[in-house]
Amino acid sequence: MYRLIIEENKCIVEVSENLSVADLKRLHSKINKGIEIKKVNTITLDQSKMLWAIFRDLGDLIGYTKEELREILENDYCTEKKIEYFSLSPNKRNCASKDIATDFITWVIEWSLNQGYNLIIYEGKGANKQIRGAREIVPSIKRYVVACLKNKVCAVCGRREADLHHEPPLGIPYELDDGLQTGFIPLCREHHSARHNTSWEAFRSKWHIENIWLNPTMVEELKKIYPGHFKKFKKENYLGGSHEK
Template sequence: MNIELIEEEGELFLYVPSNKRFAEIKELLSKIKNDTINVVKVDRLSLDQMKLIWSLCNDYGELRGYTREEMREALENEFCNSKEIEYFSISPFKRDCCSMKVATDFIQFIIEHAIKHDYNLIVYEGKGDNRVAKRLQDISPDIRRYVIQCLLHKRCAVCGKLVEVDLHHWDSVASIGGYKHDDGLQTRFLPLCREHHTEFHNIGKDRFSNKWHIEGVMLSKNLVKKLKEVYPNHFQAFKEGKNDI
Protein backbone atom coordinates (compact mmCIF):
# COMPACT_ATOMS: atom_id res chain seq x y z
CA MET A 1 0.00 0.00 0.00
CA ASN A 2 1.23 3.50 -0.85
CA ILE A 3 0.87 6.56 1.35
CA GLU A 4 -2.39 8.30 0.43
CA LEU A 5 -3.95 11.60 1.49
CA ILE A 6 -7.70 11.20 0.96
CA GLU A 7 -10.59 13.60 1.51
CA GLU A 8 -13.70 11.87 2.87
CA GLU A 9 -16.85 13.84 3.65
CA GLY A 10 -14.92 17.07 4.13
CA GLU A 11 -12.15 15.59 6.30
CA LEU A 12 -8.58 14.68 5.32
CA PHE A 13 -7.21 11.24 6.10
CA LEU A 14 -3.59 10.16 5.69
CA TYR A 15 -3.39 6.43 4.93
CA VAL A 16 -0.01 4.84 5.65
CA PRO A 17 1.17 1.20 5.50
CA SER A 18 0.73 -0.68 8.79
CA ASN A 19 4.46 -1.47 8.90
CA LYS A 20 5.42 2.22 9.12
CA ARG A 21 7.05 3.12 12.43
CA PHE A 22 5.73 6.00 14.52
CA ALA A 23 8.96 7.95 13.99
CA GLU A 24 8.57 7.66 10.22
CA ILE A 25 4.95 8.85 10.40
CA LYS A 26 5.97 11.78 12.62
CA GLU A 27 8.66 12.73 10.11
CA LEU A 28 6.16 12.50 7.26
CA LEU A 29 3.70 14.79 9.07
CA SER A 30 6.50 17.30 9.64
CA LYS A 31 7.28 17.34 5.92
CA ILE A 32 3.61 17.85 5.05
CA LYS A 33 3.47 20.77 7.48
CA ASN A 34 6.66 22.49 6.32
CA ASP A 35 7.10 21.52 2.66
CA THR A 36 5.21 22.33 -0.51
CA ILE A 37 2.89 19.50 -1.53
CA ASN A 38 2.82 18.53 -5.20
CA VAL A 39 -0.70 17.62 -6.31
CA VAL A 40 -0.95 14.84 -8.87
CA LYS A 41 -4.42 14.18 -10.31
CA VAL A 42 -5.19 10.49 -10.64
CA ASP A 43 -8.27 8.99 -12.24
CA ARG A 44 -9.47 6.29 -9.87
CA LEU A 45 -12.81 4.99 -8.67
CA SER A 46 -14.46 6.73 -5.73
CA LEU A 47 -15.10 5.26 -2.30
CA ASP A 48 -18.84 5.32 -3.04
CA GLN A 49 -18.28 3.27 -6.19
CA MET A 50 -16.16 0.78 -4.25
CA LYS A 51 -18.87 0.44 -1.57
CA LEU A 52 -21.58 -0.03 -4.21
CA ILE A 53 -19.61 -2.75 -6.01
CA TRP A 54 -19.07 -4.62 -2.75
CA SER A 55 -22.76 -4.27 -1.84
CA LEU A 56 -23.85 -5.63 -5.20
CA CYS A 57 -21.39 -8.52 -5.00
CA ASN A 58 -22.48 -9.29 -1.44
CA ASP A 59 -26.19 -9.49 -2.35
CA TYR A 60 -25.53 -11.35 -5.60
CA GLY A 61 -23.19 -13.77 -3.83
CA GLU A 62 -25.75 -14.53 -1.11
CA LEU A 63 -28.35 -15.35 -3.78
CA ARG A 64 -25.97 -17.64 -5.67
CA GLY A 65 -24.14 -19.23 -2.75
CA TYR A 66 -20.82 -17.38 -3.01
CA THR A 67 -18.90 -15.07 -0.72
CA ARG A 68 -18.80 -11.46 -1.84
CA GLU A 69 -15.12 -11.84 -2.78
CA GLU A 70 -15.81 -14.97 -4.85
CA MET A 71 -18.68 -13.19 -6.59
CA ARG A 72 -16.59 -10.11 -7.29
CA GLU A 73 -13.76 -12.18 -8.69
CA ALA A 74 -16.07 -14.19 -10.97
CA LEU A 75 -17.86 -11.08 -12.23
CA GLU A 76 -14.65 -9.13 -12.72
CA ASN A 77 -13.07 -11.97 -14.70
CA GLU A 78 -16.10 -12.09 -16.99
CA PHE A 79 -16.18 -8.29 -17.29
CA CYS A 80 -12.46 -8.01 -18.10
CA ASN A 81 -12.69 -10.78 -20.69
CA SER A 82 -15.67 -9.13 -22.37
CA LYS A 83 -13.91 -5.74 -22.46
CA GLU A 84 -10.45 -7.20 -23.18
CA ILE A 85 -8.88 -5.21 -20.35
CA GLU A 86 -6.46 -6.07 -17.54
CA TYR A 87 -7.69 -7.32 -14.18
CA PHE A 88 -7.97 -4.44 -11.68
CA SER A 89 -8.42 -3.63 -8.01
CA ILE A 90 -11.60 -1.96 -6.74
CA SER A 91 -9.73 -0.32 -3.87
CA PRO A 92 -8.94 3.36 -4.54
CA PHE A 93 -5.94 2.97 -2.23
CA LYS A 94 -4.12 0.56 -4.54
CA ARG A 95 -1.97 1.51 -7.49
CA ASP A 96 -3.73 -0.91 -9.87
CA CYS A 97 -7.22 0.37 -9.04
CA CYS A 98 -9.61 1.04 -11.92
CA SER A 99 -10.76 4.43 -13.18
CA MET A 100 -14.15 5.96 -12.39
CA LYS A 101 -15.29 5.14 -15.93
CA VAL A 102 -14.32 1.47 -15.62
CA ALA A 103 -16.00 1.30 -12.20
CA THR A 104 -19.18 2.80 -13.67
CA ASP A 105 -19.13 0.26 -16.51
CA PHE A 106 -18.49 -2.58 -14.04
CA ILE A 107 -21.46 -1.53 -11.89
CA GLN A 108 -23.69 -1.50 -14.96
CA PHE A 109 -22.29 -4.88 -15.99
CA ILE A 110 -23.18 -6.43 -12.61
CA ILE A 111 -26.72 -5.04 -12.79
CA GLU A 112 -27.30 -6.36 -16.31
CA HIS A 113 -25.68 -9.69 -15.44
CA ALA A 114 -28.16 -10.16 -12.57
CA ILE A 115 -31.12 -9.29 -14.80
CA LYS A 116 -30.02 -11.75 -17.50
CA HIS A 117 -29.78 -14.52 -14.89
CA ASP A 118 -33.14 -13.66 -13.26
CA TYR A 119 -31.80 -12.34 -9.96
CA ASN A 120 -33.36 -9.33 -8.26
CA LEU A 121 -30.61 -7.49 -6.40
CA ILE A 122 -31.31 -5.01 -3.62
CA VAL A 123 -28.62 -2.79 -2.13
CA TYR A 124 -28.98 -1.50 1.42
CA GLU A 125 -27.51 1.83 2.48
CA GLY A 126 -27.19 3.23 5.97
CA LYS A 127 -27.66 1.58 9.36
CA GLY A 128 -30.43 1.12 11.91
CA ASP A 129 -33.46 3.34 11.40
CA ASN A 130 -31.67 5.10 8.54
CA ARG A 131 -31.19 1.86 6.55
CA VAL A 132 -32.71 2.25 3.10
CA ALA A 133 -33.26 -0.41 0.43
CA LYS A 134 -32.32 0.65 -3.09
CA ARG A 135 -33.41 -1.31 -6.15
CA LEU A 136 -31.50 -1.62 -9.38
CA GLN A 137 -33.26 1.28 -11.09
CA ASP A 138 -32.10 3.55 -8.26
CA ILE A 139 -28.42 2.72 -8.68
CA SER A 140 -28.06 1.91 -12.38
CA PRO A 141 -25.56 4.30 -14.04
CA ASP A 142 -27.42 3.93 -17.35
CA ILE A 143 -31.17 3.74 -16.75
CA ARG A 144 -31.96 3.23 -20.45
CA ARG A 145 -29.78 0.11 -20.61
CA TYR A 146 -31.42 -1.12 -17.40
CA VAL A 147 -34.92 -0.73 -18.89
CA ILE A 148 -33.88 -2.42 -22.14
CA GLN A 149 -32.54 -5.45 -20.24
CA CYS A 150 -35.81 -5.62 -18.31
CA LEU A 151 -37.73 -5.46 -21.60
CA LEU A 152 -35.65 -8.24 -23.15
CA HIS A 153 -36.07 -10.51 -20.13
CA LYS A 154 -39.74 -9.66 -19.48
CA ARG A 155 -39.06 -8.29 -16.03
CA CYS A 156 -40.94 -5.51 -14.22
CA ALA A 157 -38.63 -2.49 -14.27
CA VAL A 158 -40.02 -1.28 -10.94
CA CYS A 159 -40.06 -4.34 -8.66
CA GLY A 160 -38.22 -7.01 -10.67
CA LYS A 161 -41.13 -9.49 -10.87
CA LEU A 162 -40.92 -12.06 -13.65
CA VAL A 163 -44.57 -13.13 -13.77
CA GLU A 164 -47.47 -11.44 -15.58
CA VAL A 165 -45.25 -8.73 -17.02
CA ASP A 166 -46.77 -6.50 -19.72
CA LEU A 167 -45.12 -4.40 -22.40
CA HIS A 168 -46.46 -1.03 -21.35
CA HIS A 169 -46.84 1.92 -23.73
CA TRP A 170 -45.40 4.81 -21.74
CA ASP A 171 -46.94 7.24 -24.24
CA SER A 172 -50.60 6.85 -25.24
CA VAL A 173 -50.96 4.53 -28.21
CA ALA A 174 -53.94 6.65 -29.25
CA SER A 175 -51.46 9.37 -30.24
CA ILE A 176 -50.35 7.18 -33.19
CA GLY A 177 -53.80 5.97 -34.18
CA GLY A 178 -54.05 2.83 -32.06
CA TYR A 179 -52.32 -0.53 -31.80
CA LYS A 180 -52.67 -1.36 -35.49
CA HIS A 181 -50.28 1.55 -36.26
CA ASP A 182 -47.75 0.61 -33.59
CA ASP A 183 -44.39 -0.28 -35.15
CA GLY A 184 -42.50 0.14 -31.86
CA LEU A 185 -40.60 3.18 -33.10
CA GLN A 186 -42.97 6.05 -32.29
CA THR A 187 -43.59 5.75 -28.53
CA ARG A 188 -41.67 4.82 -25.41
CA PHE A 189 -42.00 1.48 -23.62
CA LEU A 190 -41.54 0.06 -20.13
CA PRO A 191 -42.09 -3.51 -18.84
CA LEU A 192 -44.45 -3.56 -15.85
CA CYS A 193 -46.06 -6.26 -13.73
CA ARG A 194 -49.85 -6.11 -13.39
CA GLU A 195 -49.63 -4.31 -10.05
CA HIS A 196 -47.46 -1.48 -11.35
CA HIS A 197 -49.23 -1.39 -14.71
CA THR A 198 -52.49 -0.74 -12.84
CA GLU A 199 -50.79 1.83 -10.63
CA PHE A 200 -49.52 3.71 -13.70
CA HIS A 201 -53.05 4.08 -15.07
CA ASN A 202 -54.41 5.05 -11.65
CA ILE A 203 -51.94 7.83 -10.82
CA GLY A 204 -50.74 8.93 -14.27
CA LYS A 205 -47.39 9.18 -16.01
CA ASP A 206 -45.90 12.13 -14.11
CA ARG A 207 -46.69 10.87 -10.59
CA PHE A 208 -45.54 7.37 -11.50
CA SER A 209 -42.23 8.67 -12.86
CA ASN A 210 -41.64 10.87 -9.80
CA LYS A 211 -42.44 8.02 -7.43
CA TRP A 212 -40.31 5.30 -9.05
CA HIS A 213 -37.66 7.46 -10.79
CA ILE A 214 -38.11 5.68 -14.08
CA GLU A 215 -39.77 6.16 -17.45
CA GLY A 216 -40.16 4.40 -20.78
CA VAL A 217 -37.49 4.26 -23.48
CA MET A 218 -37.51 4.59 -27.24
CA LEU A 219 -36.63 1.46 -29.22
CA SER A 220 -34.34 0.87 -32.18
CA LYS A 221 -35.35 -1.29 -35.14
CA ASN A 222 -33.11 -4.13 -33.98
CA LEU A 223 -34.65 -3.99 -30.51
CA VAL A 224 -38.16 -4.15 -31.92
CA LYS A 225 -37.19 -7.29 -33.85
CA LYS A 226 -35.94 -8.95 -30.66
CA LEU A 227 -38.92 -7.82 -28.60
CA LYS A 228 -41.42 -9.17 -31.13
CA GLU A 229 -40.25 -12.63 -30.05
CA VAL A 230 -40.71 -11.75 -26.37
CA TYR A 231 -44.06 -9.97 -26.83
CA PRO A 232 -45.57 -11.66 -29.94
CA ASN A 233 -48.85 -9.72 -29.94
CA HIS A 234 -47.21 -6.30 -30.10
CA PHE A 235 -45.78 -4.10 -32.86
CA GLN A 236 -48.50 -5.00 -35.37
CA ALA A 237 -47.33 -2.38 -37.87
CA PHE A 238 -43.67 -3.41 -37.81
CA LYS A 239 -42.60 -5.00 -41.09
CA GLU A 240 -39.01 -6.20 -41.22
CA GLY A 241 -38.65 -5.64 -44.94
CA LYS A 242 -39.91 -2.07 -44.63
CA ASN A 243 -38.15 -1.16 -41.38
CA ASP A 244 -34.78 -2.88 -41.78
CA ILE A 245 -31.67 -0.77 -41.30
Protein backbone atom coordinates in the same frame (compact mmCIF):
# COMPACT_ATOMS: atom_id res chain seq x y z
CA MET B 1 3.72 -0.30 -0.29
CA TYR B 2 3.62 3.50 0.00
CA ARG B 3 0.91 5.58 1.60
CA LEU B 4 0.83 9.36 1.80
CA ILE B 5 -0.58 10.79 5.02
CA ILE B 6 -1.25 14.52 5.43
CA GLU B 7 -1.23 15.74 9.04
CA GLU B 8 -1.65 19.48 9.63
CA ASN B 9 1.40 21.03 7.92
CA LYS B 10 3.29 17.78 7.30
CA CYS B 11 3.23 15.10 4.61
CA ILE B 12 4.23 11.63 5.84
CA VAL B 13 5.06 8.76 3.51
CA GLU B 14 4.33 5.45 5.23
CA VAL B 15 6.27 2.45 3.89
CA SER B 16 6.40 -1.25 4.61
CA GLU B 17 8.65 -2.17 7.53
CA ASN B 18 10.21 -4.78 5.25
CA LEU B 19 11.53 -2.18 2.80
CA SER B 20 15.30 -2.48 2.43
CA VAL B 21 17.74 0.33 3.24
CA ALA B 22 18.62 0.63 -0.47
CA ASP B 23 14.93 1.01 -1.39
CA LEU B 24 14.48 3.63 1.35
CA LYS B 25 17.41 5.62 -0.03
CA ARG B 26 16.00 5.49 -3.57
CA LEU B 27 12.59 6.61 -2.31
CA HIS B 28 14.15 9.45 -0.31
CA SER B 29 16.10 10.55 -3.37
CA LYS B 30 12.93 10.67 -5.48
CA ILE B 31 11.06 12.65 -2.83
CA ASN B 32 13.91 15.19 -2.65
CA LYS B 33 13.39 15.89 -6.35
CA GLY B 34 9.88 17.13 -5.60
CA ILE B 35 6.36 15.73 -5.54
CA GLU B 36 3.97 16.11 -8.44
CA ILE B 37 0.29 16.44 -7.59
CA LYS B 38 -1.92 14.92 -10.27
CA LYS B 39 -5.69 14.46 -10.27
CA VAL B 40 -6.81 11.03 -11.44
CA ASN B 41 -10.25 9.75 -12.43
CA THR B 42 -10.34 6.85 -9.96
CA ILE B 43 -13.19 4.79 -8.57
CA THR B 44 -14.83 6.61 -5.66
CA LEU B 45 -15.17 5.17 -2.19
CA ASP B 46 -18.98 5.20 -2.59
CA GLN B 47 -18.70 3.21 -5.83
CA SER B 48 -16.39 0.70 -4.16
CA LYS B 49 -18.80 0.30 -1.22
CA MET B 50 -21.74 -0.10 -3.61
CA LEU B 51 -20.01 -2.85 -5.60
CA TRP B 52 -19.06 -4.77 -2.47
CA ALA B 53 -22.64 -4.44 -1.17
CA ILE B 54 -23.92 -5.85 -4.48
CA PHE B 55 -21.46 -8.75 -4.37
CA ARG B 56 -22.38 -9.48 -0.75
CA ASP B 57 -26.16 -9.52 -1.21
CA LEU B 58 -26.16 -11.11 -4.67
CA GLY B 59 -23.61 -13.67 -3.48
CA ASP B 60 -25.81 -14.57 -0.50
CA LEU B 61 -28.72 -15.03 -2.91
CA ILE B 62 -26.93 -17.41 -5.29
CA GLY B 63 -24.42 -19.13 -3.01
CA TYR B 64 -21.09 -17.31 -3.39
CA THR B 65 -18.99 -15.26 -1.03
CA LYS B 66 -18.66 -11.63 -2.05
CA GLU B 67 -14.99 -12.22 -2.94
CA GLU B 68 -15.84 -15.22 -5.15
CA LEU B 69 -18.61 -13.39 -6.98
CA ARG B 70 -16.48 -10.31 -7.47
CA GLU B 71 -13.75 -12.41 -9.10
CA ILE B 72 -16.19 -14.27 -11.36
CA LEU B 73 -18.04 -11.16 -12.55
CA GLU B 74 -14.97 -8.98 -12.92
CA ASN B 75 -13.23 -11.64 -15.00
CA ASP B 76 -16.31 -11.90 -17.25
CA TYR B 77 -16.59 -8.10 -17.50
CA CYS B 78 -12.91 -7.57 -18.33
CA THR B 79 -13.02 -10.36 -20.93
CA GLU B 80 -16.11 -8.88 -22.58
CA LYS B 81 -14.73 -5.33 -22.56
CA LYS B 82 -11.18 -6.46 -23.44
CA ILE B 83 -9.60 -4.52 -20.57
CA GLU B 84 -7.09 -5.34 -17.82
CA TYR B 85 -8.22 -6.72 -14.46
CA PHE B 86 -8.62 -3.86 -11.95
CA SER B 87 -8.81 -3.23 -8.22
CA LEU B 88 -11.94 -1.89 -6.53
CA SER B 89 -9.86 -0.04 -3.96
CA PRO B 90 -9.29 3.69 -4.67
CA ASN B 91 -5.91 3.36 -2.94
CA LYS B 92 -4.46 0.80 -5.35
CA ARG B 93 -2.36 1.78 -8.36
CA ASN B 94 -4.39 -0.49 -10.65
CA CYS B 95 -7.77 0.70 -9.37
CA ALA B 96 -10.69 1.12 -11.77
CA SER B 97 -11.43 4.54 -13.19
CA LYS B 98 -14.62 6.25 -12.12
CA ASP B 99 -16.10 5.68 -15.60
CA ILE B 100 -15.27 1.96 -15.58
CA ALA B 101 -16.69 1.61 -12.06
CA THR B 102 -19.93 3.28 -13.23
CA ASP B 103 -20.17 0.96 -16.22
CA PHE B 104 -19.28 -2.09 -14.11
CA ILE B 105 -22.09 -1.38 -11.61
CA THR B 106 -24.58 -1.12 -14.48
CA TRP B 107 -23.17 -4.27 -16.11
CA VAL B 108 -23.49 -6.28 -12.88
CA ILE B 109 -27.11 -5.18 -12.43
CA GLU B 110 -27.86 -6.12 -16.05
CA TRP B 111 -26.17 -9.50 -15.44
CA SER B 112 -28.39 -10.13 -12.40
CA LEU B 113 -31.51 -9.36 -14.47
CA ASN B 114 -30.36 -11.62 -17.30
CA GLN B 115 -29.82 -14.43 -14.80
CA GLY B 116 -33.29 -14.01 -13.29
CA TYR B 117 -32.24 -12.50 -9.94
CA ASN B 118 -34.16 -9.66 -8.32
CA LEU B 119 -31.29 -7.72 -6.80
CA ILE B 120 -31.96 -6.20 -3.37
CA ILE B 121 -29.27 -4.23 -1.55
CA TYR B 122 -29.19 -3.76 2.23
CA GLU B 123 -27.41 -0.62 3.41
CA GLY B 124 -26.69 0.53 6.96
CA LYS B 125 -27.39 -1.20 10.24
CA GLY B 126 -30.05 -1.24 12.93
CA ALA B 127 -32.55 1.60 12.77
CA ASN B 128 -30.63 3.13 9.85
CA LYS B 129 -30.86 -0.01 7.69
CA GLN B 130 -32.30 0.64 4.22
CA ILE B 131 -33.48 -1.73 1.50
CA ARG B 132 -32.86 -0.59 -2.07
CA GLY B 133 -33.74 -2.23 -5.37
CA ALA B 134 -31.66 -2.25 -8.54
CA ARG B 135 -33.64 0.67 -9.99
CA GLU B 136 -32.52 2.87 -7.09
CA ILE B 137 -28.79 2.21 -7.43
CA VAL B 138 -28.19 1.72 -11.14
CA PRO B 139 -26.10 4.55 -12.67
CA SER B 140 -27.86 4.42 -16.06
CA ILE B 141 -31.64 4.19 -15.72
CA LYS B 142 -32.13 3.85 -19.49
CA ARG B 143 -29.77 0.86 -19.71
CA TYR B 144 -31.61 -0.63 -16.74
CA VAL B 145 -35.01 -0.24 -18.43
CA VAL B 146 -33.65 -1.83 -21.64
CA ALA B 147 -32.45 -4.82 -19.59
CA CYS B 148 -35.89 -5.01 -17.93
CA LEU B 149 -37.56 -4.93 -21.37
CA LYS B 150 -35.42 -7.83 -22.56
CA ASN B 151 -36.24 -9.89 -19.46
CA LYS B 152 -39.95 -8.97 -19.01
CA VAL B 153 -39.16 -7.48 -15.59
CA CYS B 154 -41.16 -4.63 -14.06
CA ALA B 155 -38.86 -1.61 -14.19
CA VAL B 156 -40.35 -0.30 -10.94
CA CYS B 157 -40.41 -3.29 -8.57
CA GLY B 158 -38.56 -6.11 -10.35
CA ARG B 159 -41.48 -8.55 -10.68
CA ARG B 160 -41.22 -11.04 -13.54
CA GLU B 161 -43.59 -11.48 -16.49
CA ALA B 162 -44.28 -7.76 -16.77
CA ASP B 163 -46.59 -6.22 -19.37
CA LEU B 164 -45.22 -4.06 -22.18
CA HIS B 165 -46.60 -0.57 -21.63
CA HIS B 166 -46.66 2.07 -24.39
CA GLU B 167 -45.53 5.45 -23.09
CA PRO B 168 -47.13 7.67 -24.26
CA PRO B 169 -50.21 5.47 -24.84
CA LEU B 170 -50.43 4.13 -28.38
CA GLY B 171 -53.84 5.47 -29.41
CA ILE B 172 -54.14 3.07 -32.37
CA PRO B 173 -54.92 -0.67 -32.66
CA TYR B 174 -52.00 -3.04 -31.97
CA GLU B 175 -52.31 -4.26 -35.55
CA LEU B 176 -50.96 -0.86 -36.68
CA ASP B 177 -48.11 -0.74 -34.16
CA ASP B 178 -44.60 -1.07 -35.60
CA GLY B 179 -42.93 -0.32 -32.25
CA LEU B 180 -41.52 3.01 -33.44
CA GLN B 181 -44.42 5.36 -32.65
CA THR B 182 -44.12 5.48 -28.84
CA GLY B 183 -41.70 4.75 -26.04
CA PHE B 184 -41.99 1.62 -23.90
CA ILE B 185 -41.55 0.50 -20.32
CA PRO B 186 -42.22 -2.94 -18.79
CA LEU B 187 -44.61 -2.83 -15.82
CA CYS B 188 -46.26 -5.43 -13.59
CA ARG B 189 -50.04 -5.35 -13.34
CA GLU B 190 -49.93 -3.27 -10.14
CA HIS B 191 -47.67 -0.58 -11.55
CA HIS B 192 -49.33 -0.75 -14.97
CA SER B 193 -52.63 0.15 -13.30
CA ALA B 194 -50.91 2.81 -11.20
CA ARG B 195 -49.53 4.44 -14.35
CA HIS B 196 -53.00 4.58 -15.95
CA ASN B 197 -54.39 6.21 -12.79
CA THR B 198 -51.92 9.10 -12.81
CA SER B 199 -49.97 11.25 -15.23
CA TRP B 200 -46.71 10.07 -16.77
CA GLU B 201 -44.85 13.01 -15.23
CA ALA B 202 -46.11 12.14 -11.75
CA PHE B 203 -45.38 8.43 -12.25
CA ARG B 204 -41.88 9.07 -13.64
CA SER B 205 -41.06 11.51 -10.85
CA LYS B 206 -42.26 9.16 -8.11
CA TRP B 207 -40.30 6.13 -9.32
CA HIS B 208 -37.38 7.93 -11.00
CA ILE B 209 -37.93 5.90 -14.16
CA GLU B 210 -37.78 6.54 -17.92
CA ASN B 211 -39.45 5.11 -21.00
CA ILE B 212 -37.35 3.78 -23.89
CA TRP B 213 -37.82 4.58 -27.58
CA LEU B 214 -36.85 1.60 -29.71
CA ASN B 215 -34.92 1.35 -32.95
CA PRO B 216 -35.68 -1.33 -35.58
CA THR B 217 -33.00 -3.70 -34.23
CA MET B 218 -34.50 -3.55 -30.75
CA VAL B 219 -38.03 -4.01 -32.08
CA GLU B 220 -36.93 -7.13 -33.96
CA GLU B 221 -35.36 -8.52 -30.78
CA LEU B 222 -38.36 -7.69 -28.57
CA LYS B 223 -40.88 -9.19 -31.05
CA LYS B 224 -39.67 -12.62 -29.90
CA ILE B 225 -40.22 -11.68 -26.26
CA TYR B 226 -43.59 -9.95 -26.69
CA PRO B 227 -45.27 -11.87 -29.56
CA GLY B 228 -48.54 -9.95 -29.25
CA HIS B 229 -46.87 -6.64 -30.07
CA PHE B 230 -45.26 -4.91 -33.06
CA LYS B 231 -47.59 -6.61 -35.54
CA LYS B 232 -47.01 -4.04 -38.27
CA PHE B 233 -43.23 -4.21 -37.99
CA LYS B 234 -41.53 -5.90 -40.95
CA LYS B 235 -37.77 -6.12 -40.74
CA GLU B 236 -37.27 -5.69 -44.46
CA ASN B 237 -39.00 -2.28 -44.34
CA TYR B 238 -36.50 -0.81 -41.92
CA LEU B 239 -33.10 -1.81 -43.29
CA GLY B 240 -30.52 0.92 -42.78
CA GLY B 241 -32.06 2.10 -39.49
CA SER B 242 -33.72 5.18 -40.99
CA HIS B 243 -36.40 5.07 -38.29
CA GLU B 244 -34.02 4.87 -35.34
CA LYS B 245 -34.69 7.29 -32.52
